[in-house]
Amino acid sequence: MKKDVLIIEDDNDTGYLVAYVLKGAHYEVRRGASASDLEFELSAKLPDVILLDIMLPDGNGIDLCRKIKKSKLTSHIPVIIMSAHQSGNLEAARADGFINKTFRIMEVIASVKRVC
Numbered sequence: 001m002k003k004d005v006l007i008i009e010d011d012n013d014t015g016y017l018v019a020y021v022l023k024g025a026h027y028e029v030r031r032g033a034s035a036s037d038l039e040f041e042l043s044a045k046l047p048d049v050i051l052l053d054i055m056l057p058d059g060n061g062i063d064l065c066r067k068i069k070k071s072k073l074t075s076h077i078p079v080i081i082m083s084a085h086q087s088g089n090l091e092a093a094r095a096d097g098f099i100n101k102t103f104r105i106m107e108v109i110a111s112v113k114r115v116c
Helices: 012-024 035-044 061-070 105-115
Strands: 004-008 028-032 049-053 079-083 097-100
Touching: 004 012, 004 035, 012 028, 012 105, 028 035, 035 061, 049 061, 049 105, 061 079, 079 105, 097 105
Parallel strands: 004 028, 004 049, 049 079, 079 097
Antiparallel strands: none
């Protein structure tokens, strides 16, 4: 059974590229572009891993990660933060990983494999 990856990224090109790479590595991929999309997707089906941008139009990825990790329903889900700049305290957010947006394709796949 394929692992389910939820990508929350407001830049369409970046989201498309990451989804394309992960689909090619045989992951099932869902995408959203906002904090409200994250909430909707989590209510529909819990993913095996979340790739979460820090800068979203309606929320901050660090705060969202912290919220995910505090919830009994979602605390077990690995969250990998994605950003062009490492801002905020990833350790305090309890993120399971970090991908710099100047990533290499294999780095994305390796980061997801490492947590699920």
